[in-house]
Amino acid sequence: MDAKKFLLNEKDIPQAWYNVIADMKTKPAPLIHPGTKQPLKAEDLYPIFSKAASEQEVNYTDRWIWIPEEVREMYRIWRPTPLVRAKGLERLLDTPAHIYFKNESVSPVGSHKLNSAIAQAYYCKQEGITNITTETGAGQWGAALSLAAKHFGLELAVYMVKISYEQKPYRRSIMQTYGAEVIASPSMSTKAGRKIITENPNHVGSLGTAISEAVELAMSTPNCKYVLGSVLNHVSLHQTVIGLEAEKQMEMAGEYPDLVIACFGGGSNFSGVAFPFLRHKLSGEKADTEFIAAEPSSCPKLTRGVFQYDFGDEAGYTPLIPMYTLGHNFRPANIHAGGLRYHGAGAIISQLKRDKLIDAVDIPQLESFKAATMFARSEGIIPAPESSHAIAATIREALKCKVEGKSKTILFNLSGHGLIDMTAYDRYFANDLANYEVSDEEIRANTAALEQIMK
Amino acid sequence: MDAKKFLLNEKDIPQAWYNVIADMKTKPAPLIHPGTKQPLKAEDLYPIFSKAASEQEVNYTDRWIWIPEEVREMYRIWRPTPLVRAKGLERLLDTPAHIYFKNESVSPVGSHKLNSAIAQAYYCKQEGITNITTETGAGQWGAALSLAAKHFGLELAVYMVKISYEQKPYRRSIMQTYGAEVIASPSMSTKAGRKIITENPNHVGSLGTAISEAVELAMSTPNCKYVLGSVLNHVSLHQTVIGLEAEKQMEMAGEYPDLVIACFGGGSNFSGVAFPFLRHKLSGEKADTEFIAAEPSSCPKLTRGVFQYDFGDEAGYTPLIPMYTLGHNFRPANIHAGGLRYHGAGAIISQLKRDKLIDAVDIPQLESFKAATMFARSEGIIPAPESSHAIAATIREALKCKVEGKSKTILFNLSGHGLIDMTAYDRYFANDLANYEVSDEEIRANTAALEQIMK
Numbered sequence: 001m002d003a004k005k006f007l008l009n010e011k012d013i014p015q016a017w018y019n020v021i022a023d024m025k026t027k028p029a030p031l032i033h034p035g036t037k038q039p040l041k042a043e044d045l046y047p048i049f050s051k052a053a054s055e056q057e058v059n060y061t062d063r064w065i066w067i068p069e070e071v072r073e074m075y076r077i078w079r080p081t082p083l084v085r086a087k088g089l090e091r092l093l094d095t096p097a098h099i100y101f102k103n104e105s106v107s108p109v110g111s112h113k114l115n116s117a118i119a120q121a122y123y124c125k126q127e128g129i130t131n132i133t134t135e136t137g138a139g140q141w142g143a144a145l146s147l148a149a150k151h152f153g154l155e156l157a158v159y160m161v162k163i164s165y166e167q168k169p170y171r172r173s174i175m176q177t178y179g180a181e182v183i184a185s186p187s188m189s190t191k192a193g194r195k196i197i198t199e200n201p202n203h204v205g206s207l208g209t210a211i212s213e214a215v216e217l218a219m220s221t222p223n224c225k226y227v228l229g230s231v232l233n234h235v236s237l238h239q240t241v242i243g244l245e246a247e248k249q250m251e252m253a254g255e256y257p258d259l260v261i262a263c264f265g266g267g268s269n270f271s272g273v274a275f276p277f278l279r280h281k282l283s284g285e286k287a288d289t290e291f292i293a294a295e296p297s298s299c300p301k302l303t304r305g306v307f308q309y310d311f312g313d314e315a316g317y318t319p320l321i322p323m324y325t326l327g328h329n330f331r332p333a334n335i336h337a338g339g340l341r342y343h344g345a346g347a348i349i350s351q352l353k354r355d356k357l358i359d360a361v362d363i364p365q366l367e368s369f370k371a372a373t374m375f376a377r378s379e380g381i382i383p384a385p386e387s388s389h390a391i392a393a394t395i396r397e398a399l400k401c402k403v404e405g406k407s408k409t410i411l412f413n414l415s416g417h418g419l420i421d422m423t424a425y426d427r428y429f430a431n432d433l434a435n436y437e438v439s440d441e442e443i444r445a446n447t448a449a450l451e452q453i454m455k
Numbered sequence: 456m457d458a459k460k461f462l463l464n465e466k467d468i469p470q471a472w473y474n475v476i477a478d479m480k481t482k483p484a485p486l487i488h489p490g491t492k493q494p495l496k497a498e499d500l501y502p503i504f505s506k507a508a509s510e511q512e513v514n515y516t517d518r519w520i521w522i523p524e525e526v527r528e529m530y531r532i533w534r535p536t537p538l539v540r541a542k543g544l545e546r547l548l549d550t551p552a553h554i555y556f557k558n559e560s561v562s563p564v565g566s567h568k569l570n571s572a573i574a575q576a577y578y579c580k581q582e583g584i585t586n587i588t589t590e591t592g593a594g595q596w597g598a599a600l601s602l603a604a605k606h607f608g609l610e611l612a613v614y615m616v617k618i619s620y621e622q623k624p625y626r627r628s629i630m631q632t633y634g635a636e637v638i639a640s641p642s643m644s645t646k647a648g649r650k651i652i653t654e655n656p657n658h659v660g661s662l663g664t665a666i667s668e669a670v671e672l673a674m675s676t677p678n679c680k681y682v683l684g685s686v687l688n689h690v691s692l693h694q695t696v697i698g699l700e701a702e703k704q705m706e707m708a709g710e711y712p713d714l715v716i717a718c719f720g721g722g723s724n725f726s727g728v729a730f731p732f733l734r735h736k737l738s739g740e741k742a743d744t745e746f747i748a749a750e751p752s753s754c755p756k757l758t759r760g761v762f763q764y765d766f767g768d769e770a771g772y773t774p775l776i777p778m779y780t781l782g783h784n785f786r787p788a789n790i791h792a793g794g795l796r797y798h799g800a801g802a803i804i805s806q807l808k809r810d811k812l813i814d815a816v817d818i819p820q821l822e823s824f825k826a827a828t829m830f831a832r833s834e835g836i837i838p839a840p841e842s843s844h845a846i847a848a849t850i851r852e853a854l855k856c857k858v859e860g861k862s863k864t865i866l867f868n869l870s871g872h873g874l875i876d877m878t879a880y881d882r883y884f885a886n887d888l889a890n891y892e893v894s895d896e897e898i899r900a901n902t903a904a905l906e907q908i909m910k
Contacts, residue, residue, distance in 0.1 A: 005531060010460070076460060077835055088606075106561060108836045110874060147835050151543075170625070173877035176884060177831050376632050380532055380563045380602050419565060419874050422628035429631060 004087055006249040008080035013072055014244040016064035017237045019056075020275040021348060023282045026355055027060055028233075028347035029322035032309060037454065040319050048218060048226045049234075052123035056234035065237060067119070074118045074151065078107045079241065083249035088378035090398070097401040098255060099394060101414045102246045102273055105381060109174070111416030112269045113144035113229055116238035120227045121148035131155045131224035133217045135185065135210030137265070138164050138338030138386065139171025140416055141229030146178035159185035159213040162205035164338040170420045185210040192216050192315035207266070207342040208328055212315035219317075230266025231312055231321070231346045239272025242413060247276050250411065257289060257411035259397055263389040264293035264302060264360065265340040267349045273413035274358065281357065291358040293349070294393035296340045296368070298333040298436035301326050302353055302360035304443055308450040310344055320453060323350045326438075327446030333436030335365050336424035337385035361396070363389045364435040369428040371395050372418065384416035385424050459542055461704040463535035468527055469699040471519035472692045474511075475730040476803060478737045481810055482515055483688075483802035484777035487764060492909065495774050503673060503681045504689075507578035511689035520692060522574075529573045529606065533562045534696065538704035543833035545853070552856040553710060554849060556869045557701045557728055560836060564629070566871030567724045568599035568684055571693035575682045576603035586610045586679035588672045590640065590665030592720070593619050593793030593841065594626025595871055596684030601633035614640035614668045617660035619793040625875045640665040647671050647770035662721070662797040663783055667770035674772075685721025686767055686776070686801045694727025697868060702731050705866065712744060712866035714852055718844040719748035719757060719815065720795040722804045728868035729813065736812065746813040748804070749848035751795045751823070753788040753891035756781050757808055757815035759898055763905040765799055775908060778805045781893075782901030788891030790820050791879035792840035816851070818844045819890040824883040826850050827873065839871035840879050 021027060030039035045054035056065060067075075086099040104112035124132055132154050136142030142158040149156035158180050165172055165184040175182050185205050186193040192212035196203050203209070211228070218226035228235060243260075250256055260277050262270035270293050280286035293302055301324045310325040312318035325344040332341035345353070352358045363371075368385065371392035376382045383391060390412045401408050418425065427433050476482060485494035500509035511520065522530075541554040559567035579587055587609050591597030597613040604611035613635050620627055620639040630637050640660050641648040647667035651658050658664070666683070673681035683690060698715075705711055715732050717725035725748050735741035748757055756779045765780040767773035780799040787796035800808070807813045823840065826847035831837045838846060845867045856863050873880065882888050 005465070007465070010462070108872075150832050151835065169881070170874070170877035173881045173884075174837060174874065177828060177837055177877070177880050179832055373632060377605050377634055380606065382563075382629060382632055417563075419625070419629065420877075422625035422632070422875075425632050426624070426628045429628075 004085035006083040006252045008245060008248060010076050010080070012245065012248060013075050013079050014067065014241050016066050018240040018244060018276050018279065019059060019062055019065055019237055020278060021060045021233065022063040023279050024351065026351060028351040031347065032320040034316065034320050048215060050120065050123040050127050050129065050225050053120055053234045056237055057232055068122060071119050071122050075241065080245045081106050083246055083253070085253065086379055089375060092374060092378040093395060093398050093402065095398040095402045096405070096407040097398040098407060098409045099398060100250065100253065100411045102242055102411065103414050104242060104269065105414050105417035109140070109143040109147055110420065111140040111144065111384065112239060112242060112272060113141045114147065115241055115272065116229065116235045116268065117144035117148040119238045121145065121152045121154055124154060124225055124227070125152040129154070129223055129225050131221060132227050133157045133214045133224060134227045134229065135159045135207060135214045136229065137161050137207050137341055139168050139175065140339055140384070142180070142182070143171055143174045145227060145229070146175040146180035149180060150178045156180040157217060158182045159187065159210040161185055161207060161210050161338060161341070163334050167336065167423060168338065168420065185213050187213060190216045196314070204334060206314065206332055208314035211313035212317050215313060215317040230268040231344070233346065233348055235268050236271030236275065236346060236348060239268050240275050242269070242272035243274060243276030246273060246411060255409045256286065258408040259290050259292060259410045261292045261294060261390050261393050261410065261412040263340060263386045263415060264295040265386065266342050267346040269413050269415040271349065278357065292393055293358060293360040294389040295360060295362050296335055296337055296389060297362040297364045298335050298438060299326065299341055300362040300438060301343060301345050303362045306447045306450065307350060307354060308447065309454050310450055312344065322347050324353060325447065325450065326443055327450060330446045335436060336421060337368065337389060339386040340389065361393050363392045365433055366435055367392045369433065381414065382418045383414060384418045385421050387415045459540035461538040461707045463700060463703060465531050465535070467700065467703060468530050468534050469522065469696050471521050473695040473699060473731050473734065474514060474517055474520055474692055475733060476515045476688065477518040478734050479806065481806060483806040486802065487775040489771065489775050503670060505575065505578040505582050505584065505680050508575055508689045511692055512687055523577060526574050526577050530696065535700045536561050538701055538708070540708065541834055544830060547829060547833040548850060548853050548857065550853040550857045551860065551862040552853040553862060553864045554853060555705065555708065555866045557697055557866065558869050559697060559724070560869050560872035564598040564602055565875065566595040566599065566839065567694060567697060567727060568596045569602065570696055570727065571684065571690045571723065572599035572603040574693045576600065576607045576609055579609060579680055579682070580607040584609065584678055584680050586676060587682050588612045588669045588679060589682045589684065590614045590662060590669045591684065592616050592662050592796055594623050594630065595794055595839070597635070597637070598626055598629045600682060600684070601630040601635035604635060605633045611635040612672060613637045614642065614665040616640055616662060616665050616793060616796070618789050622791065622878060623793065623875065640668050642668060644668070645671040647772070651769065659789060661769065661787055663769035666768035667772050670768060670772045685723040686799070688801065688803055690723050691726030691730065691801060691803060694723050695730050697724070697727035698729060698731030701728060701866060710864045711741065713863040714745045714747060714865045716747045716749060716845050716848050716865065716867040718795060718841045718870060719750040720841065721797050722801040724868050724870040726804065733812065747848055748813060748815040749844040750815060750817050751790055751792055751844060752817040752819045753790050753893060754781065754796055755817040755893060756798060756800050758817045761902045761905065762805060762809060763902065764909050765905055767799065777802050779808060780902065780905065781898055782905060785901045790891060791876060792823065792844060794841040795844065816848050818847045820888055821890055822847045824888065836869065837873045838869060839873045840876050842870045
């Protein structure tokens with residue numbers, strides 16, 4: 001613990017989000033309407049999302065999108081966040097690598113999710129919407145949106161993945177303290193939920209299932225919109241404040257990352273930290289920077305999934321997304337990193353992966369907790385189980401540097417703290433956690449039918 | 456939520472702690488050796504505490520005490536902390552008062568306790584001590600010391616008040632994640648613990664009991680010292696970084712507090728925020744500033760206790776302290792603000808209260824949770840149950856301003872966040888919490904024998 005921090009002033013909070021699509025030579029394939037099989041226009045998304053979010057979703061041209069002043073004002077509650085040189089971890093690993101992390105855990109809800117929650121709640125409020133609904137995995141997104149909804153005076157219903165609802169009761173309480181309604185998913189409150197429960201009474205839930213329920217509620221409730229915490233382009237857009245700040249801070253540190261690493265569920269924190277640095281790779285200026293998405297080995301869509309059009313949710317309510325996927329019916333194991341239990345990757349990330357502009361690794365659960373404990377003891381911050389995947393990938397790379405005897409500059413995103421996930425740590429210390437590897441057969445079986453979707 | 460923050464640079468982290476005793480016209484009466492009944496010298500404390508802490512404990516003359524560079528370096532992990540104008544809360548209350556809070560919840564363990572934990576662990580390390588031991592109520596202090604001990608390579612055993620050990624398992628896990636050993640107190644591992652369990656098998660523990668156990672372990676283990684998180688002069692001293700920073704930040708805001716408010720358990724966070732402002736009252740420069748300690752109505756030592764020499768712990772191992780006390784055998788009710796479940800106040804605070812330089816109010820548990828929920832929904836931060844007492848007292852004062860139609864500037868200390876206390880919020884929302892008032896008879900019965908102690 002050395003606490004070498006690089007701090008910005010409030011005036012350094014970015015004034016615009018960075019839209020990476022504008023700079024991509026190969027654009028992501030369009031979202032497709034599941035009925036007509038035609039590319040979606042912004043208007044097609046209006047029934048589900050706010051208009052502003054719908055337009056951002058299909059904006060392939062504007063490189064910079066202004067952040068509304070009311071949103072920047074809210075960002076000031078905790079932004080800019082610190083960039084920290086992880087000297088304690090470097091010493092523990094005895095590595096020549098320079099390790100930096102962007103500390104997004106300092107937000108009042110403990111994670112980066114507030115960056116997009118505030119923006120989306122703001123747009124809904126502006127458009128006269130009174131009710132919003134969403135899904136949440138571990139509860140990080142739900143907690144963030146609960147705070148944002150309360151601030152803008154919106155009513156919020158959150159479908160929380162059942163296994164997390166049970167494993168992480170504190171996050172449920174946090175949402176309720178902010179005034180949100182929280183429903184364990186799958187639930188009997190929607191057609192999608194009822195169908196799943198009927199077919200499989202012991203279903204522990206997944207992000208895909210919870211999305212189905214939330215979308216159904218939004219579509220069947222007057223003046224209610226759906227708000228998503230990851231996967232989609234506009235969510236990635238809002239998260240770029242992370243990387244834009246980090247860019248300035250790395251400059252203060254006098255370094256530029258050779259490697260940018262983040263954990264990967266739907267892609268929101270990975271996009272947020274990576275895209276602003278990626279723009280210098282796309283421009284050719286920093287062609288050698290590597291980007292690594294760290295996903296759980298129990299839910300390995302980027303490393304072992306197929307690239308296909310697939311639904312974003314279990315019931316098939318969402319548009320079809322061109323994505324690396326394990327199939328929308330994939331049922332992820334009950335790992336504690338609930339925010340990473342999602343079957344697919346967003347359209348931008350999937351295209352970048354196809355074009356070899358970014359890379360991915362998969363991390364077994366036990367390795368993630370080992371890394372988390374090393375980080376807690378050397379840097380003083382107990383990381384979220386999700387973020388611990390990024391730490392594990394960072395440690396792998398730092399140890400490679402040690403073996404090869406060369407130094408690299410590594411930047412990873414600490415997307416959240418784990419103070420509300422201590423049950424998971426308890427189980428780790430009690431040797432009560434498993435790795436949950438996925439077999440090739442399971443992936444093949446889940447993805448075999450996807451080719452038919454577009455036909 | 457307006458997020459009007461006042462931020463300092465790292466170079467503004469104070470270089471010295473402020474020792475209020477040097478400026479007090481009436482000094483606190485000395486600590487007394489329970490055997491000899493003579494005033495204690497620093498040497499008398501060496502068997503229990505580090506030498507540096509022992510010397511600070513009886514330092515009545517030096518106004519400023521330098522902060523070691525290694526301690527300031529560790530402070531940089533999260534300091535300086537923000538000062539925030541609570542515009543959201545002001546709006547909710549519709550008060551003309553200006554409300555500011557110092558946000559000590561941003562430390563990696565979520566509270567102010569790290570300010571003294573780092574200093575004390577550092578001194579132990581410097582003096583060649585290998586093992587340390589302490590008590591913890593809600594776990595805030597234990598978590599902070601666990602982090603500090605790990606950093607300085609010390610082995611740590613924490614006696615955690617049994618009711619908190621059961622109510623707050625996450626804090627236990629946090630300590631274990633940092634590598635500390637945690638024992639529920641009263642335990643069978645000490646004479647003091649065994650005696651209490653034998654006489655009262657259902658004893659849920661208290662800070663007084665846990666202190667007895669920790670002190671006993673320190674005195675009976677080679678190269679092991681005891682480290683305390685509140686009550687004593689040197690702990691209050693270390694916490695003054697809070698108020699020293701806040702002073703500069705209030706200046707940035709262009710205001711000076713009419714009222715300084717903090718919750719009160721043993722006095723550490725109250726002293727920390729209050730003493731630097733109190734020095735201008737003692738000098739006559741700001742004679743009208745009021746200081747309010749907010750204690751739980753279930754443990755009202757400052758508002759309803761007696762001023763007597765008493766032990767700091769249940770078993771009677773500590774020096775005799777001149778204090779407002781409910782008697783060292785007082786058994787506080789099972790309120791969720793575990794950090795406030797302590798029978799006495801420190802010597803400095805008690806003297807200041809006698810001299811009417813500070814004031815105190817008592818807050819019923821339900822009022823504290825009502826205030827906490829209002830604060831969470833208007834300022835976005837879920838406060839610790841302890842800190843919620845300061846918020847409740849602040850709300851009382853702000854509403855008084857409204858009734859009287861006059862504005863006051865109120866500064867309170869947000870000593871910690873409540874993200875690890877969500878069970879308490881759950882119970883509050885379920886109408887499952889009580890106020891636990893203490894009767895005059897109970898206080899009389901518990902304090903009647905104290906007059907004999909000095910004889």
